[in-house]
Amino acid sequence: MSSSSSRQASSRRVSSAQASASHALAPYGWDENWAAAFAPYARQGLLPGRVLRVDRGQCDLVTPLGTVRADTEFVVPRDPMKVVCTGDWAAVDPDGDPRYVRTLLPRRTAFTRSTSSKRSEGQILAANVDHAIITVSLALEVDLGRVERFLALAWESGAQPLVVLSKADLVPDPLGLSYLVEDVESVAPGAQVLPVSAATGEGVEVLAAIVGGGTSVLLGASGAGKSTLANTLLGEDVMTVQAARDVDGKGRHTTTTRNLLVLPGGGVLIDTPGLRGVGLWDAETGVGQVFAEIQELAADCRFHDCAHEAEPGCAVRAATEDGSLSVRRLESYHKLLRENQRIVAKTDARVRAEILKDWKRKSAAGRAALEAKRGGRGR
Structure with missing residues (x-):
């Protein structure tokens, strides 16, 4: 096939993919506003895609042509706040080996914390999030100060926070559970506090209804039960789960990357590794x-x-x-x-x-x- 014919075939594929983008990407959060923001890049023959995960300079994206792997070499700014992140919408090459992410669409929201680096850099944990689900395990005494810290970052991100008290089955006394909910509600004005148990199903339907609209990110310490909640919402064991230690309730990092997953009941979920440090960043x-x-x-x-x-x-x-x-x-x-x-x-x-x-x-x-x-x- 001549180079001209190859370009024409590629152009036809791009046009066809762009025409079906609203259908193929809708489960991942694509809407008319994203389409309008992407329009200039569509005219350049690029494909829209949402970042599913990032790993060592490369990322997986879902596009109208399916899931592709692309290099992020062209999006390596000096500002660490502008690096490719799970949840980003991007303009990516329609083909090539390797493909490249050419640019990112402006973010609607971004959940950011400060890093432990002495250079005082910010780190984006998830982009374009509608709900920030702060997961707190009831296997341990609730640290209200840590809840307040997570909430400050969640409100600053532009997402709506939700505090999930996981492992609610470990508090068999209904009155005791009610008191715990009230304690957390007292430090979470404007945010819903929801006790949930993946073991008994308590609160799961309510949580599924909340995350069913838009993009949600699961946040919390290791052992808080995020991966178990993710599996419960997904209806299958997608995320690896490890038991928390009985001594202090801490768990190992069962999730090592931030992964974007489509929920069967609608909505998108980003699972994140457990966070030991939750430093504020201009919040x-x-x-x-x-x-x-x-x-x-x-x-x-x-x-x-x-x-x-x-x-x-x-x-x-x-x-x-x-x-x-x-x-x-x-x-x-x-x-x-x-x-x-x-x-x-x-x-x-x-x-x-x-x-x-x-x-x-x-x-x-x-x-x-x-x-x-x-x-x-x-x-």
Whole structure:
């Protein structure tokens, strides 16, 4: 076949694939808005595809022509926030060996955390997610601070968070389970808290209905039961499951990559490896949404820039004194704000200057208080 005939045949395949894209990719979340965003690349003869998984510079994508493997060499920006990620929609070569991902479509949402790297880089765990399912195992005492941390990242991502209390069958007392749900609800304003048991089926139908619309990502520590939940929703054992240790409830990383899977009842699920570290990444808005009641109380503080520490007329501190706001909750709020500020300061000179100014102010106030205590005398 001549090169001209080959190009014509390739063009016909692309045109046919593009025409069927809405049908073939619909189960993966393709819609009119994605089609409109992809239109310029369609005119270049590229194929739309959604990233199913990423592995060492290559990725698997589902396209109108089926699942293909492509190299991400052309999408290697200096900004780690723009690398190819599971859940991305991309423009990919229609053929070739190797194929290449040429570009990514603008993300609607992105779940991001800071890495343990000293270079203060962000890491995208999943892209274009509608529901962030924070999985918390009831095999252990619930860490409310960790739940708050996950929620802050979820709200910041633009996805709707949902807290799933997995292994609910391990709490046989209905009243005890109700108390646990209430405890988590108290730190999760605006998010549904759902006890679920893959063993008994409790809560599974409700969870399936939620994830049946759009794309959901499963998040949580190793041993939280994410892979078991994924298998339950998929109706088959797709994800490997290993038992958590009886001593501390921790599990090994049974999921080592982020995988995008189509659910039989509709919707798309991204399963992720267990997360040991959940560092914030420019999540001030998300922190504010998690601690919405503190934000509301702050409106009644005497000073508009009240830090809720030792200022007079602080409505937030007053709430801790009368018991309407827990001290733990306020301490967690301060902790997450400070952490987020440190992360932002590493890349924002203005924030660094503000932190230094605040440190000097507090140091001066401390020295003045010490001098006053000593009656104005020196050492």
